[in-house]
Every structure is written in C-alpha cells, then in structure tokens.
Amino acid sequence: MRLGFIGTGTITQAVVTGLLRFDFPFDRISLSPRNAETAAALAALDRRVQVGKSNQEVLEASDVVCLAVVPQIAANVLSELHFDSRHHVISFIAGMSIDEVRRLVRARSKVVRAIPLPAVAEGKGSTAICPADRVATSLFSALGQAVEVDDEAKFDALSAVTATMASFYAVLEAQASWLVRQGLDYDAARSFLSGYAVGLAHDTTRSGKSFTGLIEHCMTPGGINEQVHNELSKRGTYAHFAEALDRVLVRIQGRL
Structure with missing residues (x-):
C-alpha cells in the first residue's frame, strides 16, 4: 500500500505515528511539504516515510490518499491537484460531504470520510468511517476502534459528538x-x-x-x-x- 497525506498537521502526525508504532504494513508514506517541521520529524522515523516536493508529487506517489486539510482551505488546495481513478480517497475534512469532495477531486475516485482523533497515535480511541470501506477500516482498526456507518447523517452525528x-x-x-x-x-x-x-x-x-x-x-x-x-x-x-x-x-x- 502506498499512502499519501495532503496536509501534515496534528491528525496526520497521529495517524502516521500510529501506523509506524503498530507495524501496519505499507510500502511507502508520502507527506505534504506544507508543514515542513512535522513532515521532517515523521520522515526521520522510518525510511519508507518521505516528504513530497509538492502536494501533486504526493498524489503521484500514492494509491490511497488521505485529505487532512482544514475546511477553510480545502477547495483551494484540492482544486490545484490532479487526481485520477486509481486514487482511493479518505477525507478527514470536517463538514465536507462525500459529494463535495468528489466534485473537488474531479475524478472517478472512491471517496470515503473518516474522523481519526489524536489518540490513534497510541492505538486508542475510535474512528468513524462512512460508508463502509475495506481500506479505511483496515487502516483504522489497526489504530483503535473503527466504526462504520452507512450514511452521512449518522457520520455527521458522530462528528458532532467529538x-x-x-x-x-x-x-x-x-x-x-x-x-x-x-x-x-x-x-x-x-x-x-x-x-x-x-x-x-x-x-x-x-x-x-x-x-x-x-x-x-x-x-x-x-x-x-x-x-x-x-x-x-x-x-x-x-x-x-x-x-x-x-x-x-x-x-x-x-x-x-
């Protein structure tokens, strides 16, 4: 599995740390260069973790792409990128529906939503996933409890509880x-x-x-x-x- 993260903030740091700590099997993790200090610290943990020169380079090196940017800049960031149908997109963007993400991605990619929280770094806590998705569930069940829901109204309710x-x-x-x-x-x-x-x-x-x-x-x-x-x-x-x-x-x- 080749993983990419667009956005390298607190949640990306927690997810990558957890994946390394619990030996989740992957071939490569590519990180957005936006938060250079965090990205460099994560890359220093494992030779398979690398920092891309740009967000587009992260996409080109990845099959599973996690969107971890804040909602306020999501449209600007994603509109500059070129996705294709091979990308399996997992969106962490709060309040942005699957349809909205799909419009910004502009490709026939699989899109799911997830709410990972900082405790995933320690293999604790819960991650909501919508809709049920084998890839996302395999990732987050390795980092705690993965909870799948079948529609976005339920997902939004779980998001509210956070x-x-x-x-x-x-x-x-x-x-x-x-x-x-x-x-x-x-x-x-x-x-x-x-x-x-x-x-x-x-x-x-x-x-x-x-x-x-x-x-x-x-x-x-x-x-x-x-x-x-x-x-x-x-x-x-x-x-x-x-x-x-x-x-x-x-x-x-x-x-x-």
Whole structure:
C-alpha cells in the first residue's frame, strides 16, 4: 500500500505515528511539504516515510490518499491537484460531504470520510468511517476502534459528538479546582483525576454493559454516586449536552 497525506498537521502526525508504532504494513508514506517541521520529524522515523516536493508529487506517489486539510482551505488546495481513478480517497475534512469532495477531486475516485482523533497515535480511541470501506477500516482498526456507518447523517452525528472533548477536560478541571479548594496541590489533584478517568474509560471497553448499565453499577442506594447523579439529573445538567450537540449538528450540516 502506498499512502499519501495532503496536509501534515496534528491528525496526520497521529495517524502516521500510529501506523509506524503498530507495524501496519505499507510500502511507502508520502507527506505534504506544507508543514515542513512535522513532515521532517515523521520522515526521520522510518525510511519508507518521505516528504513530497509538492502536494501533486504526493498524489503521484500514492494509491490511497488521505485529505487532512482544514475546511477553510480545502477547495483551494484540492482544486490545484490532479487526481485520477486509481486514487482511493479518505477525507478527514470536517463538514465536507462525500459529494463535495468528489466534485473537488474531479475524478472517478472512491471517496470515503473518516474522523481519526489524536489518540490513534497510541492505538486508542475510535474512528468513524462512512460508508463502509475495506481500506479505511483496515487502516483504522489497526489504530483503535473503527466504526462504520452507512450514511452521512449518522457520520455527521458522530462528528458532532467529538465537539465534547473540551467539555470532558472542563469537567476534570472543575473537579481539580474543587480538590485544590480542599487543600490539595493541583499536581496531586491532576494526577489522581487522570488515573481515575483512565480507569473509568477502561471499564467501558472491557465491559459490554450499556452506559446506563455502568451508571447503575456505580450506584448503591443512598450512596454518594447516587447523590451526585440525582442532583445533576434534577438540574438538567446532562440534558444540556443534547441541546448543545443539536446546535453543533446544525452547524456541521450547514443549516446555520
């Protein structure tokens, strides 16, 4: 497999790092020269990773092409390139539909969408793929969990959920700040909460229970978990997530 990446930012860095770390079989990886420092650092990791002189050179050296540019410049970048039917295109471009990508590519290439996140560098996390695709699934199942969906409405919903990353850390920061007010050093609070969060996340992967089942498993009648959960539920805290995600989905689908 000859892989190419148009755009060499955080996600490309994570995907390439993961592919190397977990010995994914490939013949060559060609990188966009746009972010020269990141591209050079990745090329230094393995002789099969090379930096192209241009994005077009990356295309010419690749069969599977990952589009990893931000939406604001995608049209300008892709309109300058010449794809052909042999290219298997995997688009990471947020909010850009398969039809939109296909129009910009201007070739009879296979086009799929994927949402890899930085954790793929460590072989963790999930990558949404639309539609089901053998090539994309083989790539991302090697780097964590690959989740295939059959239409872009579902893919957009999964994309919207990734908008909760900052909120996840904000919840941990609120707990850390509370611990500091109780007299702990911030570093100790952060260390404890980091391990605590990893343990909870691990429980979701080792157990087949629904999230509701995990909630119930954590609570004993009259216990402290039940107390906090009930208080937050009564205040509508969890409902705010759905309302915020509804607004994000509208934005992703271009209805604003």
